[in-house]
Amino acid sequence: MFIIDYIVGMGASVMMPLIFIILGLILRLSISKSIKAGLMVGIGFIGLSITVNLMIDSLTPVSNAIVQRFGLHLTVLDMGWPAAAAVAMGTRVGALVIPVCVAINVLMLYTKTTxxxxxxxxxxxxxxxxxxxxAIITGNLWLGVLAAGLNCIVTMVIADRTTADVEKYLNLPGISVPHGFSASFVPAAWLVxxxxxxxxGVRDIKIDTDVIQKRLSILGDPACLGAIIGAILAIIAGVDVKSVLQTAITMAAVMTIIPRMAKMLMEGxxxxxxxxxxxxxSRAGSFGRISIGLDSAVSVGHxxxxxxxxxxxxxxxxxxxxxxxNEFLPFASLTGLPFAFVLVTAVCRGDMFRTLLTGLITLSLALLIGTALAPLVTSTAISTGFSLPHGATSISSVDYAGAMLPWVIIKGFYFKTIGIAVLIICALLLALWNRKKIRLEDQELMQSESTQASIGE
Incomplete structure (x- = not known):
């Protein structure tokens, strides 16, 4: 645990290169290729981090100005995902979550449930x-670990079921996104x-990047689109002309740089x-096709x-x-919203209309869920020694306290034995359903390869 905590404490830009270098050596890649792969992943993560932070630094004053201009006075303050992550990893469950989830991942690979x-x-x-x-509501560490494990299983299944869409619509072959926040919005996207x-009539509405670029010409270019939306946000905020122009140029840069940084990461x-x-x-299908699970940051720039x-x-x-x-005032989490829509964009086949519709539904629910979970989030934060902002009595976060999946799991534990049993059965059934889907996909792939081979002969 000391080693794991030490590595995690280095941050993603150091941790991920180390993981990929070690993984490359285990997979018997040459030392030079392993180091190169790790370095490219690290460079990509640093580039993404710098660009995302640039976006956050630019949008934070704009968001703050919008809040002040509309005079929103709500009692539950938004602590943002960095603080939520710090609270989560600072608990006893957080100390155990990495080895537990790694063990679950290995077990699911061996049982072909992922x-x-x-x-x-x-x-x-x-x-x-x-x-x-x-763990807070039950007073039991191991029930907390069980809840974390159930969350992990469901997230892995959702990531599996979206892998094909990630490859096709986000142009990330061999990549999956088992990111808890991103995955939580997928069921709503499926429903939409x-x-x-x-x-x-409605089903024929399609607004993707090709349509935007075709109808709006240069205005549909990602850089121009970013500049336009950035300027509109700044104008709504009522800031001066200088700030409007700075926000517009920054958003144009973000829309241009993030995809290039993601491409660099993919080289590793x-x-x-x-x-x-x-x-x-080479192992005769003992595992079948395997994809690499990465942070949703790899396609946040779509x-x-x-x-x-x-x-x-x-x-x-x-x-x-x-x-x-609603009593939740969204603020610190607003600049992290792109992470909510990475998998939604893929599931909605790159269609802006359906993605926006999903966002309206899910983020409306996120406000109510964030409000409902605020007392628990506040209690957990205080128990880890987290200092509440001056004057705040209640805190929450869109990521991850506003997501549907953790809310459902937490609600299940309120019903004690019956609720826990239902959650376990549902998670196992989802894993088995995923196994069945994987087997069918493998059979279809084998048939397709066999047909192509016959045509070639």
Missing amino acids: RILNVDIWNLWHHAFTGSLV NAIVDRIP VYPISERIQEIAQ PVTLSVSMLMIPIMLILAAIIPG
């Missing part, structure tokens, strides 16, 4: 967050797709991914993801003011 090798160790804090809240597909991932596939194939995220900032503040029963 095909993801998750190396995104840092974001296991999402599972620790759920487990920590459960199912409903929209059954409504004549590909050699590891290809080597894993080679080993899997034009639809960023556009919808920026549009949702003022919309979410308006929702906070008008939704009955």
Whole structure:
């Protein structure tokens, strides 16, 4: 645990390169290729981190100005995901979550209930967050660990079921995104797709990057789109002309730089991914196809993801003011909204209309869930020694206290034995269902390869 804590404490930009270098050596890549892969992953993460922080630094004063301009006075303060992660990893559940979730991942690989090798160790804090809240309400550490494990299993299944969409619509072959926050919005996206597909006329609405670029010409370019949305946000905030222009240029830079940093990161991932596939194939299908599980940051720069995220900032503040029963003031989490839409964009096939519709539904619920979980989040934070902001009596966060998955799991533990049994059965059934889907996909792949071979002959 000391070694794990030490490595995690270095941060993702150091931890991920070390993981990939060690993984490359274990997979018998040459030392030079392993080091190169690790360094490229580290460079990509640093580039993404710098760019995302640039976006946060630019949008934070704009978001603050919007809050002040609309005069929002709500009692539950938003502590943001960094503070939520620190609280989650600072509990006893957080101390155990990494070895527990790694063991679950290995077990699921061996039982073929997943095909993801998750190396995104840092974001296991999402599972620790759920487990920590459960430990508070039950007073039992091991029930908290169980809750974290259930959260992990469900997230892995969702990541598996979205792998094909991630490859096709986000252009990330061999990559999955078992990111707790991103995965939590996927069921709603599936539901939105199912409903929209059954409504004549509405199902024909399609607004993707190709449509935007075709109809708006240069205005549909990601850089121009970022500049336009950034300027609109700044104008809504009522800031001066200088700030409007600075925000516009910064958002244009973000929309341009993030995809390039993600591409650089992928240069480090590909050699590891290809080597894993080679080993899997050489073992006569003992594992089948395996994908690498990465942070959703690898595709946070998709034009639809960023556009919808920026549009949702003022919309979410308006929702906070008008939704009955809401006491949660979203602020610190607003600049982290792109992470909510990475998998939604993929599931909605890169369509901005469906992604935005999903965002309206899920983030409306996030405000109410964040309000409902605020007492638990506050108790957990205080128990870890977290200092509440001056004057604050209640805190919460969109990520991860506003997500549907942890809320469902926590609610299940309120029903004690019956609720826990239902949660365990549901998680196991989802894993078995995923295993069945994986087997069918492998059979289809084998048939397709056999057909192609016959045609070739």
